[in-house]
Amino acid sequence: MKLKLRFSRSQLCLPYAVFLILFVIAPLLVIIYYAFTNGQGKFTFDNFTNFFANSNTIGTLLYSLLLSLTTTVICLIIAYPTAYILARSGFKKQYVLLMLFILPMWINFTLRITALKEVLTVLEGNISLHPFLNSVIGMTYDFLPFMILPLYTSFLKLDKNLLEAASDLGANKFIVFLRVTLPLSVPGIVSGITMVLLPSMTNYVVLDMLYNSTYIMGSLIGSYFSAYDWHNGSMISLVLLIIIFIVTLVTNRFSDKDSDSRRTVL
Amino acid sequence: MKKAFSCVWLGIILALTYLPILIIAVYSFTDANMVGGSISSGSFENYINLFKNDELRNMIFGTVLLAVGSALLATILATLGAIGAHYSKRTQRAVLNVANQVPVVNADVVTGFSVCVLLIILLGIGKDTFVPLVIGHVVLCAPFVYLSIIPKLKQLDNNLYEAALDLGATPAQALFKVVLPQLIPGILSGFMLAVTLSLDDYFITTYTKPSTFDTISTYVVNATKGSQTEVKTALWALSTLIFLLVVIIVVVMNVLSARRKEKTKK
Structure with a gap:
């Protein structure tokens, strides 16, 4: 009786399992298939050799990396002290304050970037003169909450007794930070980095809206999509998938299991 | 001193976060057609357009x-x-x-x-x-x-x-x-x-x-690629409405969850 019962309960996940297979796994397999075939359906490596032999596309890859690394570092520099202060300064209504920092991520990002663009136009005049700077500002503006949130969670978990113990044992404030606080916040740092690094390699709309006409990896997919070139589009998707896979493998080693806090505040 | 620095830091980040949104909000209630442009009078024109324009609605x-x-x-x-x-x-x-x-x-x-x-x-x-x-x-x-x-x-x-x-x-x-x-x-x-x-x-x-x-x-x-001013300024109104809506929802959710916590305490 009991066995039969458990069997029926676990069957509830069937629709979702089927859904995931059909619309998450299958599309990825199709991408792989398209990436290794040409218009005639023949197996080929050409899509990849063309990508890696072409200085333009390699330039795009490098530009994406530069842009996303710069954005990530700036987000980290701004978010780290912010999250630290929010979590540890003992403000009354700490949670309300955190909400103030997180709230913008529920406003449609295209509208936020439009607002930013208006302000940048007033400040700079012709914004197309500073494409890289503006893109970094735009991406930072867009993704900062996603960096603050995991950092805040990891600071909140930090055991105060450890800090006291360290200072009782003779460490000064700087050493306490360096040897206790910083290492314990690594999961937060890593999960924040993944949340900013990958989107800022692919979110080409921010660049488009701020008149930066240089391509990043995402723009390549966008332009192949407009050109109905599914094979090269799939090839770029696969390159991105591999990058994402590597980043995930690396970060999984650092992150702690239950702080998967991406966008989960409410 | 430390507390003062914390407050100033949080203040700066919050100001930078909300400045573009608030500037757009102010301009959405005027007849100006660009940020920094001349304002001759306040107006609800943008809000009326937002709901009168079939395409937008x-x-x-x-x-x-x-x-x-x-x-x-x-x-x-x-x-x-x-x-x-x-x-x-x-x-x-x-x-x-x-x-x-x-x-x-x-x-x-x-x-x-x-x-x-x-x-x-x-x-x-x-x-x-x-x-x-x-x-x-x-x-x-x-x-x-x-x-x-x-x-x-x-x-x-x-x-x-x-x-x-x-x-x-x-x-x-x-x-x-x-x-x-x-x-x-x-x-x-x-x-x-x-x-x-x-x-x-x-x-x-x-x-x-x-x-x-x-x-x-x-x-x-x-819309940002085109130059229709009427649509552009109507989108300022939309962005302001969404901002207000998000604020209201966040406040309500937090009040509700605070009440729930209070209940469970009793």
Whole structure:
């Protein structure tokens, strides 16, 4: 009786399992298939050799990396002290304050970037003169909450007794930070980095809206999509998938299991 | 001194975060056609245009309908999926968790492109049927709903379910009257998250939408490329309304959850 019962309960996940297979796994397999075939359906490596032999596309890859690394570092520099202060300064209504920092991520990002663009136009005049700077500002503006949130969670978990113990044992404030606080916040740092690094390699709309006409990896997919070139589009998707896979493998080693806090505040 | 620095730092970051949104909000109530431009009088013209212009009204309505519809579908699928996975064997659960994680870590560009290639190019499902668009949005949202329900399932007291069975409830009754009610906070927050993700999406929408249909994101991106001032300033009004709505929702949710906590304390 009991066995039969458990069997029926676990069957509830069937629709979702089927859904995931059909619309998450299958599309990825199709991408792989398209990436290794040409218009005639023949197996080929050409899509990849063309990508890696072409200085333009390699330039795009490098530009994406530069842009996303710069954005990530700036987000980290701004978010780290912010999250630290929010979590540890003992403000009354700490949670309300955190909400103030997180709230913008529920406003449609295209509208936020439009607002930013208006302000940048007033400040700079012709914004197309500073494409890289503006893109970094735009991406930072867009993704900062996603960096603050995991950092805040990891600071909140930090055991105060450890800090006291360290200072009782003779460490000064700087050493306490360096040897206790910083290492314990690594999961937060890593999960924040993944949340900013990958989107800022692919979110080409921010660049488009701020008149930066240089391509990043995402723009390549966008332009192949407009050109109905599914094979090269799939090839770029696969390159991105591999990058994402590597980043995930690396970060999984650092992150702690239950702080998967991406966008989960409410 | 330290506290003063903390306050100043938080103040600066908050000011930078909200400055563009607030400037746009102020200008949305004037007749100016660009930020920094001359204001001759205050006006509600932008707000009136927002609802008088058929194109804008349909676009907003369509966006909301798509978000709520796909969030509902995602919530049903993912809730059943999470319950089923919770009572499944360990390996089955692990496989489901990994498949669920794919859209979470994947770049939205790649998710959108792969769904497009499978459904529209390979299977030939017409974009005009809205099927690829809705499926794309469910793929985007459902994994996050799943992730917000799993922790609630782990907190469940399994004895309650067994007790219900011992007292004569059928497995289905026990599931719907004992297990499901305890999951409601997770389901609700998952649903809210799904709605905001769908509202914020640009990439999946672009790759799967019918050419005549626009969501806020795709509409705004196209509008910034054009030079229609009336539409541009009406979008300022939209951005202000969304900002106010988000503030109200966040305040209400927090008051509600504070009350719930108070209740459980008593």
